[in-house]
Amino acid sequence: MDKTTDKERNIVIVGGGIIGCTTAYYLTRHPSFNPAVHTITLLEAAPSIAPGASGKAGGLLALWAYPDCLVPLSYRLHAELAAEHDGAQKWGYRKLGCGSFDAIVSRQKIQTLQQKAKAEGEGEKTWEKLPKQNGAAKDLLEAGNLPQDLDWVDRAIVDNWSEMGSPGSTETAQVHPFHFTTTIAKLAQEGGAKIRTNAKVTGINSSKTGVESVEYLDREDDETKTIEAVTDVIVAAGPWTSRILPRAKIEGLRAHSVVYEAEVSPYAVFTDIQLPSDFIPEHRAAMGQKRRHKGRVDPEIYARPFGEVYACGEPDTLIPLPETADQVEHDEAQCDDLISYISTFSPVLASAPIKAKQACYLPRHMRFGQEAGPLLGKTTVPGVWAAAGHTCWGIQNGPGTGKLMAEFIFDGAAKSANVDKLDPRKFKV
Ligand SMILES: Cc1cc2nc3c(=O)[nH]c(=O)nc-3n(C[C@H](O)[C@H](O)[C@H](O)COP(=O)(O)OP(=O)(O)OC[C@H]3O[C@@H](n4cnc5c(N)ncnc54)[C@H](O)[C@@H]3O)c2cc1C
Structure with missing residues (x-):
């Protein structure tokens, strides 16, 4: 039996923008995902999904976007998602x-x-x-x-x-970013991911060997809650990422x-x-x-x-x-x-x-006053992953990021594209 797929995984995604939602979606679609042993929980600080840039962006998709290690995969996945889920009707793909x-x-x-x-x-x-x-x-x-x-x-x-x-x-193509992100979140939920809104992550507790728990403020109850026995945390908090991972410099x-x-x-x-x-x-x-x-x-x-x-x-x-x-x-x-x-x-x-x-x-x-491309993959803290910093092209690069994050988690490495240059550990994150 494959060790990575059979192992219990308690995966927490921080952020319900396009990056967190596509990551949840592709985790539930990964062939190794088994709801009997794998738990996926997405925590979003705001009362609803896509409250930030992912709901208020333009929605342009382009093969001429950047970074070039991610764009072709993501552009293709947008077309595939639209074909599979009637994206033309549901989120205006065209x-x-x-x-x-x-x-x-x-x-x-x-x-x-x-x-x-x-x-x-x-x-x-x-x-x-x-x-x-x-x-x-x-x-x-x-x-x-x-x-x-x-x-x-x-x-x-x-x-x-x-x-x-x-x-x-x-x-060049386009989607309506709010409709895309909220529909993908719904599909992820139907696929087995749990989504909690009004859940603002306030801390990730980890040791030298890995993550232990994730704390969040339940803004509805105004109470701090803890998710125990977490194995992986994927930080997809867009511009808020450095408030959770200060070395990310986002x-x-x-x-x-x-x-x-x-x-x-x-x-x-x-x-x-x-x-x-x-x-x-x-x-x-x-x-x-x-x-x-x-x-x-x-x-x-x-x-x-x-x-x-x-x-x-x-x-x-x-x-x-x-x-x-x-x-x-x-x-x-x-x-x-x-x-x-x-x-x-x-x-x-x-x-x-x-x-x-x-x-x-x-x-x-x-980095040094210039944009350095998104961070995608393992961080220096075992069990903590980053998927953030997509600047002007996060809608275009959302599906590619989600797909690669699912591969990182279940296959141990990115398979669909070589994104070594986006490795957070290169930046000591
Ligand atoms: C004006 C404008 C136009 C744009 N047009 C385009 C375009 O045409 N095409 C394109 O590809 N891209 C475009 N973009 C870029 C794109 O919008 C972003 O790159 C993308 O939305 C980033 O997605 P994200 O999920 O990383 O971040 P966000 O959408 O910001 O999502 C991050 C989420 O994390 C949540 N969060 C933060 N902290 C916590 C916490 N502690 N606990 C729980 N949740 C937390 C936030 O509430 C938020 O919902 C545009 C951006 C702007 C500003």
Whole structure:
């Protein structure tokens, strides 16, 4: 009899974002999983699943994402999951066009859109980009004509259009992240995983030989509880990971987004918008404020299934990561900035109702001031595993991470991809 599969395992997953949920799912789908001897418990600190970035991200999937050791596996698994569980209906899985354009918004254009207000230069800052398109991704951009069916931007002011990959390519897809994560959590539960919400992990007790127990605060009862005889803990706490594993050096970076109610053609667009020098968003002018950005802004906009369009703005460091995901606050004015910039080049979105204004924290694994890719695998503490720090591509890389974590646990090693370079022990985690 195989020793690893026959041994009792009491596995605890910390975090009910996409990484924790896909890990629970693939553990229950692993051929060695035996509910008679294996227990899987997912603990989520917030009152519901996907309360953070996994419920508030854009949902873009791309073969040109990073890191390249994880992307192809995860992109393929997204397609397989969608085929197996009717992902098109349940979480809006579909292929979509993707590209980038520049636009120059003229002063006259703004005058027709908004009341003109006098600009003053103080307090301006340069727009900061989310790190989604790295150098390799930008190399894939092919100059071309704005697609005819991309009719929700003002064609008259779009300066150029570059498609990501070849026209009609199958290199970009999308899911609705909240629906994906919550459905995968449900499937994991049906497969035998237990899910506890309002359960904030406060400590992992371990000895030199392994993990002993996991303590958590039951936020409903306001009581500390302990899960005894734990054999494995997988920390998938996104930007909160370093609060449990301080050596992980994962930081949270807040980013705002808005969701429109609009049915538009399926494109994800990266933009580079040159605003007139005297442009002040109306809401800031009304508050007697000055403009916030120098000339250029780069919002990203994704048409989404289920009659939605998602747009995200720049990250900020104004508010540190709160204790739990349900305490994350958004800054109304930053969401309104985004809406106002987008209205300069999309009349369709300018008149669409706003469904949500929100913020969440990007989990970034930082070393020497730079992003160092996700941590995936064994840590230096026997029985403690890390699966965190997926920065801008955690939705794309969720299934691959979950699959590999299940292999680590039941097979003793990652089999479906070589992720040695993401080994947490390399970073002394
Ligand atoms: C604006 C924006 C747009 C994005 N767009 C995309 C995109 O288009 N495509 C893409 O691939 N990625 C995108 N991302 C990135 C993606 O959202 C993240 O990489 C991914 O959601 C991270 O998942 P996670 O499970 O690691 O973290 P999270 O979703 O943050 O989940 C971590 C969970 O752990 C829980 N937790 C924390 N501490 C504890 C504790 N002590 N005990 C119990 N539970 C705990 C939290 O409550 C949370 O639910 C985007 C991110 C942002 C911010």
